[in-house]
Amino acid sequence: MTIPLPPVTGPDTAWWTTSRRRIFLDSHTPDWTDPHQRGNIGDPHVTLLSGVQPEQDLETLATAGVDSVVLFAKCQYGNSYYPTAVGRTHGALNGRDLFGEQIQAAHRRGIRVIAYFSNMWDTAAAGANPDWRLVPSPARGSTGRWPALCLLSPYRSHALRHVAEIAERYPIDGLWSDILTAGPCVCERCESLFRDRFGRAMPTDRRDPNWADLIHFTQDIIKGYLAEQRDVLRSIRPQCALIPNFYATTFVDAVTGLSTSHLELADIGSSEGYTDWHGLGFPSFAARYISAGVNGRPSEVLVSRFVHTWDFTMRSEAQLRFEAFTVAAHGVTVSVDDQPYATGAIESEVYRRLTTVFQTITERAPWLEQATPERYVALYASQRARELESILGDDERPPLGEQSAQFPPSEPRTAASDLVAAVTGTYRSLVEAHFPVAIMDERAEALSNLKDFAVLVLPDVLSLSHSEITAIDAFVRAGGGLVVTGEAGTRDARGQQQEMHPTLTELLGVRFGPALDDPYPYIRLEGEWAEKLGSWPIxxxxxxxxLIDVAPDVTTLATRIRSVLTTDESTYWHNNQPAPGVTTLEPIIVERSVGAGKVIVSAARLGNNKARQGHGTYRELITSLVQRVAPNPPTMEVVGAFPNTEVVVARQQDRLIVHLVTGHPVVALDVAGAAQPAAIEEVARLSEFTLRVAGALSAARVVAGAEHNLPIDDGRVTLTNLTDWETLVFRLNS
Known part of the structure; x- marks a missing residue:
């Protein structure tokens, strides 16, 4: 049963941390009386927004256990849902203050209200003021169906006045600031300012050596605008949270403008984590990414009720549980994206399914609050690496073969940067191996935490500044482990090739030479490593x-096997992947000790191949490399494989909190070109799961909001009859 929350009586900031169960009412609704909003009249029997019932709707949310809600003040069409003197009120409201009614209904039920505001998408304003419109860069192309606005146009002050009006009229608890990534803009205003700043015209091609200037120019415009927006909010409502939509994980092109530096302005970090975008592992990745982005401050991840974002399908209760529990276990607020119908009515079945989800999260709150993530492996995903992906990346090459039998090309990407595959493939490998893993970037506050980790992994980190190299070198010499996959430090900040920094060369014991002319080589493991993982060609x-200029103290762990031929239009082996040929002595994975630490360099892109091939071999390679360089094993170790169970580890004073989140996808049979998102239809069950926690004095299992003691033998605990989210508590020997 859901316990009612006390009414909201005034502003505070405590809810930023304690709110864990959020609904995002995604209410973009066209106004058919505005010719700029397509001018299309829909079904005349459907009266827009006629079914919105704030008291009933917010009661439904409160009964489901919602503690905060995103309600629309202004949508992407540019329609306001209250009588505005600045913007355009939705015509279907006939002067009704819908937003005001919703806020009152929410606050009476103890639900905090975050006002949604669309920034660079405003169809009405773009139609009425064509000179305000953003002109997209030809290198990026169209902004899609939504006409975008330039933040150097008069629209900027118009939008800020709009935000001020909302904050002055309504006791909002937060502002959800959306659509900040429609750029870059190449209108005359932007061109002129760019020329004044850099003394040259804007680049129009990614291969232009000045493309980095366009990235930073766009970042600066967004940061300046966000800073002004924050100042407007602070001047009117000092305790109102600014929540910019930072959906820019490594999947998003850096030239759109979002940078980790913008998160300095965020009171609550936010990222979208929809599984139909990037798979069932995306909520986990998004949670780690945004937590690192705000350096442990409050954050949220959006998951959805939809099968395809944003339609009117409904996920199974089992999948809603899996996605929400994944986010919650990371200590991050769950924000479930729901979309009302055209009448504005909400679907009550969504909230029936969410009730048990939110009840479980409420029960687990004592083991989520004041918990600090366990630090063991740091996975490096820097802002500069994202920028080099924009400069040096390329599209994925299409599959080849017959209509009914498609094969990946031997070389899926020919570009120098392949960051997304490198980071996500490595991340999944570490998660499936049950290592505690955190994302890290190059900001000073992040690097200052490096000493708390056992291992640092650099996947496709093509560029490293002197301060980064210095920090990494000190980390290793003090006893840390370093794993490098793909090239490191071979490019400058603009993507140009450069000599590796002497400190980095000395640390790694090798330099990266030219790429070998073999698009589909094989890896041969050497010595005891081959005995452990296998001697077959990978x-x-x-x-x-x-790998050139190899230091004399370097040990070779793996060499290259050449393929028998290079595939082209007329020469191929069966499909696109030629068979292994001659075994060479060319090192591609090497190891050495440096100071008190260890370094492994893999010229082979291991995470990238895990991301594309998907099978366990590359996970085992990455896992083994981490184990080889680690100065000590992790505090918690899983006995067995269980790759579909994510283990999230945190500390509460002298207690180790271990969350186990499991999902079992339905077996799929894909149609070529129409593959569907992975689906979970049944709540996962495991018959048995064993783990060991070093130095544990006692163990307990959380059931129905209470701790129940478990038998423990030398830190080893076996659970039986597990469900999809288990929480264990180990008291440690201090």
Whole structure:
């Protein structure tokens, strides 16, 4: 049963941390009386917004256990849902203050209200003021169906006045600031300012050496606008949270403008984590990414009720549980994206399904609050690496073969940067191996935490500043482990090739030479490593750079096997992947000790191949490398495999909190070109799961909001009859 919350009586900031169960009422509704909003009249029997019932709707949310809600003040069409003197009120409201009614209904039920505001998408304003419109860069192309606005146009002050009006009229608890990534803009205003700042015209091609200037120019415009927006809010409502939509994980092109530096302005970090975008592992990745982005401050991840974002399908209760529990276990607020019908009515079945989800999250709150994530492996995903992906990346090459039998090309990408695959493939490997893993970037506050980790992994980190190299070198010499996959430090901040920094060369014990002319080589493991993982040839998509100037104390762990031929239009082996040929002595994975630490350099792109091939071999390779360089094993170790169970570890004073989140996808049979998102239809069950926690004095299992003691033998605990989210508590020997 849901316990009612006390009414909201005034502003405070405590809810930023304690709110864990959020609904995002995604209410973009066209106004058919505005010719700029397509001018299309829909079904005359459907009266827009006629079914919105704030008291009934917010009661439904409160009964489901919602503690905060995103309500629309202004949508992407540019329609306001209250009588505005600045913007355009939705015509269907006939002067009704819908937003005001919703806020009152929410606050009476103890639900905090975050006002939604669309920034650079405003169809009405763009139609009425064509000179305000953003002109997209030809290198990026159209902004899609939504006409975008330039933040250097008069629209900027118009939008800020609009935000001020909302904050002055309504006791909002937060502002959800959306659509900040429609750029870059190449209108005359932007061109002129760019020329004044850099003394040259804007670049129009990603291969232009000045493309980095366009990235930073766009970042600066957004940051300046966000800073002004924050100042407007602070001047009117000092305790109102600014929540910019930072959906820019490594999947998003850096030239759109979002940068980790913008998160300095965020009171609550926010990222979208929809599984139909990037798979069932995306909520986990998004939660880690946004937590790192705000350096542990409050954050949220959006998941959805939809099968395809944003339609009117409904996820199974089992999948709603899996996605929400994944986010919650990371200590991040769950924000479930729901979309009302055209009448504005909400679907009550969504909230029936969410009730048990939110009840479980409420029960687990004592083991989520004041918990600090366990630090063991730091996965490096820097802002600069994202920028180099924009400069040096390329589209995925299409599959080849017959209509009914498609094969990946031998070299899926020919570009120098392949960041997304490198980071996500490595991340999944570490998660499936049950290592505690955190995302890290190059900001000073992040690097200052490096000492708390056992291992640092650099996947496709093509560029490193002197301060980064210095921090990494000190980390290793003090006893940390370093794993490098793909090239590191071979490019400058503009993507141009450069000599590796002497400190980095000395640390790694090798330099990266030219890529070997073999788009589909094989990896041969050597010595005891081969005995452990296998001696068969391991296929590798893409060319591997040479390792040259190898220091005498370096040990070779793996060498290259050449393929028998290079596939082209007229020469091929069965499909696109040629068989292994001659075994060479060319090192591609090497190891050495440096100071008190260890370093492994893999010229082979291991995470990239895990992301594309998907099978366990590359996970085992990455896992083994981390184990080899780690100065000590993790505090918690899983006995067995269980790759579909994510283990999230945190500390509460002298207690170790271990969350186990499991999901079992339905077996799919894909149609070529129409693959569907993975689905979970049944709540996962495991018959048995064993783990060991070093130094544990006692163990307990959380059931129905209470701790129940478990038998423990030398830190080893076996659970039986597990469900999809288990929480364990280990008291440690201090």
């Amino acid at each position: 296929p590798h998509y893409g060319r591997i750079p040479q």
